[in-house]
Amino acid sequence: MVVKDLHIHTNYSDGHCTPAQVAALAYQAGLETIAISDHSYGSIMLGVREEAFVRLKQDIDNLNIQYAGKMRILLGVEANLLGNSKCDIPKTVTPEVVLLGYHRSILPNNKFSRSALFQAVFRNYDTRRNTDELIRTMCENPINILAHPNEYIRIDIKRVAQTAARENILIEINNKHLSLTADDLKLCADCGARFIISSDAHHMKDVGNFERSIAVAKAAEVMPLVVNWRATRRAE
Ligand SMILES: [Zn+2]
Ligand SMILES: [Zn+2]
Numbered sequence: 001m002v003v004k005d006l007h008i009h010t011n012y013s014d015g016h017c018t019p020a021q022v023a024a025l026a027y028q029a030g031l032e033t034i035a036i037s038d039h040s041y042g043s044i045m046l047g048v049r050e051e052a053f054v055r056l057k058q059d060i061d062n063l064n065i066q067y068a069g070k071m072r073i074l075l076g077v078e079a080n081l082l083g084n085s086k087c088d089i090p091k092t093v094t095p096e097v098v099l100l101g102y103h104r105s106i107l108p109n110n111k112f113s114r115s116a117l118f119q120a121v122f123r124n125y126d127t128r129r130n131t132d133e134l135i136r137t138m139c140e141n142p143i144n145i146l147a148h149p150n151e152y153i154r155i156d157i158k159r160v161a162q163t164a165a166r167e168n169i170l171i172e173i174n175n176k177h178l179s180l181t182a183d184d185l186k187l188c189a190d191c192g193a194r195f196i197i198s199s200d201a202h203h204m205k206d207v208g209n210f211e212r213s214i215a216v217a218k219a220a221e222v223m224p225l226v227v228n229w230r231a232t233r234r235a236e
Contacts, residue, residue: 004228006035007198013038029208037076042088043105083112101147125154151179165192176200185220
């Protein structure tokens, strides 16, 4: 079973639940640790502003008092790949979990972000440029998890997985964006990478739902490399 979900959204960004609703649903689903990982401020309109991160942290601190001894709630962030090796990790708070992913909602104000938006819209991919930019950003920032790799823009999975293994960054098997195939996961495993399953929940019904991620991880036979999976003994 999945015991930890480090990628859940709330209404601080584009999720539909409050942090309190997310916590209640996650606890019901049997999760032991969760991270509220909303989109960061680089996402136009929907990203969490620097000052709002302070309020979010306060909400999380209060929830941790409420769920003491039952479940841990971490402050995470889903940072954007912005170009020029940059990503938008907030400075007003210190996130306990940093995810990095590309989203179309960033301002196209440099060469990479303009090219990526073009690719995402027209599906005409510059895999080498994307991979170079992603690898530089992974190496120059404190990233824990690579969110939905290969979604929106194409990357060279092998080169990214080699970097993830070296930099100790987990490859996400995202239940909402099933961005990696079983063959991709096998390739990542061969490169020495490890994985984490995430719901990327934006709605109530998605909290605690990992069905598609589990299926692809099982098909690829990489479950022993999934850090938040705990094998349960089959009922006798
Ligand atoms: Zn995302
Ligand atoms: Zn997300």
